[in-house]
Amino acid sequence: MTIGQAQGERVSHTTQLARWQGEKAVYHLLVITGDAAEAIAMHARLLRLEYGTRRGFGSVKVIARLGETTWKSSVFPQNKASEWILLVSKKVMRAEDLAAGDQVTMELELL
Template sequence: MSETLAWRGPITRWQGDKAVYHLLTITGETAEAITMHERLRRLEFGGRRGFGSVKVIATIGGTHWKTSVFPSKSGEWWLLVGKKVLRAEDLAAGDEAEVLLELL
């Protein structure tokens, strides 16, 4: 059975070496729940996914997509938000977004 979590925060623009990325930084109890899910999954299946990521189905507004959230060294999790989602939901860097994450 999957768990669904909600998070609300600002969309951040990050300039990488080769591209610009938009992401939501997930902290607090929501981040702790994702961390616990990843640890339990690792115990059950005996290994980590690439970069310690967790598969999710993310929903912002009416847009759903299958992706992963990625851990930071400080205990936060990052959700990349693609251009298609930003356009479909009329969002830009600095806008607040509410996301539902179904942990897979």
């Protein structure tokens, strides 16, 4: 994994597309760490201070971009917000011709 770079309300990060087998389905996800994870955690703290509450599961709304594909989603904290998870749908994977193990660079606009 490569450490991401925070740019104000936008974060970019390069990582490997991971596959996770749940009880009922297979999920594909991107794990966000390093500077990018810190920027998201700070954004979440600021929102909590501003609104006095946090979103479900501590998530942060984002507009995500992989290649030419953009979609609205949320990132979810892991390990006390030192890592964040972005789920990637089959529709996005098909549009960008992605498979588990591919190295990708994502861009996130924090909402």
